[in-house]
Structures are given as structure tokens and as C-alpha cells.
Amino acid sequence: MKQDIFQAIADPTRRAILALIAIQALTPNVMAEKFDMSRQAVSKHIKVLHECELIKPEHSGREIYYHFNAKKMLEFDNWLAQFRKNWETQFNQLDEVLSTMKTQKK
Amino acid sequence: MNKDLLFDFTVDKAARRIFITREFDAEHSLVWDAFTRQEILDQWSAPAPMRCKTKYMDFKVGGRRFYAMISPDGQERWVLQEYTSITPKTNFKLYNSFADEAENPELPGSEWDYNFSEQNGITKVYITVYNESLERMERLADGFRIGFTMMLTNLEELLATLSKKQ
Numbered sequence A: 001m002k003q004d005i006f007q008a009i010a011d012p013t014r015r016a017i018l019a020l021i022a023i024q025a026l027t028p029n030v031m032a033e034k035f036d037m038s039r040q041a042v043s044k045h046i047k048v049l050h051e052c053e054l055i056k057p058e059h060s061g062r063e064i065y066y067h068f069n070a071k072k073m074l075e076f077d078n079w080l081a082q083f084r085k086n087w088e089t090q091f092n093q094l095d096e097v098l099s100t101m102k103t104q105k106k
Numbered sequence B: 001m002n003k004d005l006l007f008d009f010t011v012d013k014a015a016r017r018i019f020i021t022r023e024f025d026a027e028h029s030l031v032w033d034a035f036t037r038q039e040i041l042d043q044w045s046a047p048a049p050m051r052c053k054t055k056y057m058d059f060k061v062g063g064r065r066f067y068a069m070i071s072p073d074g075q076e077r078w079v080l081q082e083y084t085s086i087t088p089k090t091n092f093k094l095y096n097s098f099a100d101e102a103e104n105p106e107l108p109g110s111e112w113d114y115n116f117s118e119q120n121g122i123t124k125v126y127i128t129v130y131n132e133s134l135e136r137m138e139r140l141a142d143g144f145r146i147g148f149t150m151m152l153t154n155l156e157e158l159l160a161t162l163s164k165k166q
Helices: A005-010 A012-023 A028-035 A039-051 A070-105 B028-036 B038-044 B134-165
Strands: A055-060 A063-068 B007-012 B017-024 B051-057 B064-070 B076-087 B091-099 B105-119 B122-131
Touching: A005 A012, A005 A039, A012 A028, A012 A039, A012 A063, A028 A039, A028 A063, A039 A055, A039 A063, A070 B007, A070 B017, A070 B028, A070 B038, B028 B038, B028 B105, B028 B122, B038 B051, B038 B064, B076 B105
Parallel strands: none
Antiparallel strands: A055 A063, B007 B017, B017 B122, B051 B064, B064 B076, B076 B091, B091 B105, B105 B122
């Protein structure tokens, strides 16, 4: 099942992982060390983050480095901007409606 | 329209919540009516060029509003809302979900919490939206985008027709 981005970032450990790899790409082993977690636990978080495309793997020799995918985060922000814009439009419409209602009352 | 009226939109991605605050230059009871009465809701609750048509609305706890957002080319997107809590003039809550024409909801939906307060003739509305799923919200935005794209396409066609006539 494809993960949704909200679920991915709802977890504090995954947010910490994102914050860390936004600065520098890391291998799962280094992540496990930094967070004092088992390799299995790290793999589970990586899987979730990877499935919603928040991180990207890159192979370097025998190691896999995970990078932060800023583009995905941006897509999400663009979508929110659109949602905000729709509300703004609706509220401006409501201003007009209220103004008419007030005039009719008088 | 007073440009000084507050509009605030913040998102807590981690908590999957959106907070919307807006002030209106009208008395409390008028704003409450605008959010809770069918004939007024239909006048503003879809962003232009979309329009809104309520099939029925029963504003009471357990009651429902079933409405369509209609795009300029006539496409209908149905929404089913169920009122879960009402404190007259100050607060109401609803569960919002997309639906088909036969009122079958597409779950999961989202929880909406509306709060109203007045100070010096200005009424403040504070809304919290809690989403179980981002995918669902993305579809909502897509619906609007389709509406806007249709409008632009119509305009393009119109411009093409006009330039041919010249």
C-alpha cells in the first residue's frame, strides 16, 4: 500500500530522520547509530518515507545513501497553497453575501 | 469590503490539522446563519467559478447536508456532511466526506470544528480541519483545479473564435 505523506510525517522519529538527512544524505547504518535504534526499526521508517517519496535512495558502491526529496515537500506545499486560495475566494464571496444581508435588514 | 479583516491559515502537517481563522464585518447571528442555513450557504460555499447546490440540509445533531459543487461545464462533485455537535451561535462540528449521487460516502473523510465569537461588531470564525488522509484532501484540491482548467479552456476557445472573426 502506498503511504500517505501525513502518516509519514506524523511520527516523531521519522521527522527527526528527515531533519537529519535534509542536511546530509545518510546510510541506514549511520541512521541506526545516530538514533540508537536497531537496523530493523530504521528499515521500517525508511520504507515508509521512501514509499511516499520523501526520501530517495542513491547507491554508492555497496552502500545506499538516502537523500531528502525536497521536491515532494514542495508539491505538498503547493497543494496547500491552492487549498488556502479556495478558502480565500469563498470568504470573499461570503463578505459580499453578508454585506447584502445587512443592507436588506435595514 | 474591509481589507483589515483577519485571515489566517496555518497547517500542522504532523498533526494532520488545518487551522483557518477569518473575521467578518457583520454581527454574530448573521455570520452564524451564513454557515448554518442552506439558502445562504449556497450563495458562497463553493469558490467561483464553481457553484454550490444543496439538495437537502437538516441542521441538527445527526442531521445531514448533502450538496454538490458544480463546475462551469456542469460536472457535479457531491459532498455529504453530518452534524455531530451543535452549540447554538458558538460552535458546531461536522464530519465531511465526498459521496456519489446516491449519497454513498467515500471514506475516510475529515472532521470540521467551527467556532464563532464577536467583538465590537466583528465576528471571528475559527475552523479546525482534521484529516485522516492526505490523499483525500488532494482529491479535493484536484476538483477545484479541474474547475479552473475548464474555465481557462472555455476562455481559450472564446478567444480563438473572436480572433477568427477579425
